[in-house]
Amino acid sequence: MNCLEFRRRIGAEPRSRAPELLAHRDSCKDGCAAFWQRAQRFDDDLEAALVIPLPEGLVDRILLAQATGERRRQVGMRRAWLAMAASVVIAFAGVGMLWRQNDLNSLPALAVAHMPGEIEALSLTQPMTDAQVEAGFMGRATRLKGPMPNGVTYVHDCTVGPYPAVHLVTRMNDEPVVALYMPGKMDTKPGTFERDGWEGRQMPLRGGTLVVLAQRGASRGAMDAVERGWRAAIEGPAAQTIGRI
């Protein structure tokens, strides 16, 4: 095997353990071992990036659908406990319950439900250093692309519902505004919401989702500024001008 063929095959199947590939890697004097190493690291990153967070209750919903279908098909007694559990849920609660279940798993619900645990964070006034904020994002495999907003008073690695998140508080004119960046939470529809004393907005952002939250009565200007600030930090000023003219 020559180097070109080796690199072609490793470029397509980096994880291949084919003996002829490993033999070339171990005997080549023209840098194919290093090429192989880089290919492994690239695929490590690729694998990690594709592992997006799972929706809540995925397994349960699959099993419930099967059990319900079974129940309908064979009105026998076997498998009764599972099928009955399913039908009881449907019969008692009906559509309302399913809707409620969906609503409780919605992004606004999960974000607002996350707030009470760290409510003290809103009263912190000591600014964080840039390095601390950066470390918070690095903990979630995200590099900031632009300058970060001023007045960051809190940063923490959190989990919001099923989603790994960076939890931030920024003070704008003495108003605390929360930002939750959830890397890998893709495909979010932009929108605003009001819920349990909180006002919020959600939007898709480079490789993830940003939710901005403030207690009811917060000024729109403060929320706008925080949204702009984190968008520029996460997406970078370049991406912003290209994407938003």
Add this chain to the structure above:
Amino acid sequence: MPPVHKDVNPKQRQYEAMVRALSADLYRFAFWLSRNESVAQDLVQETFLRAWKNLDSLRDAESAKPWLITILRREHARLYERKRFDTVELDDTVPEEAAFASPERSGDAAQVRDAMLKLPDKYREPLAMQVLGGMSCDEIAAATDQQPGAVMTQLFRARQRLKDLLGGRAAAEGGRK
């Protein structure tokens, strides 16, 4: 006579084990295929329902994942009523410098995900089958009705394109307009 188990029957048990073991990877595959979270959830749900009905046709636990991925791709194609992989690339040659370009480490998952979203279907799909489905070139070829060599080329180009997208962004930022 063996003792009677009033428990869950073996088929049910096999099915539940399969759902628990494979639904995560299957959902992620469905997402990267459809690029839509709710479509991905529906696809996974439908795939497992079909799997339950056809569980007898599954030979061994080893082949469960490729089998589920095949069902899911069929459901996805049905959803969009268009054939996947409809254009077969005839140009199988890989430019030499491309083959030698070294893959760079990005370390930024958000950036990789963004690049992956931009990848054309014909590259994104086999790449997801390989990385999330753990399928070999031959398995992907069999599942997509193609020659293994053609799949090899798609996988190679998929990674090259990803690197271009990742590198392109870095270059654009270096140039800060």
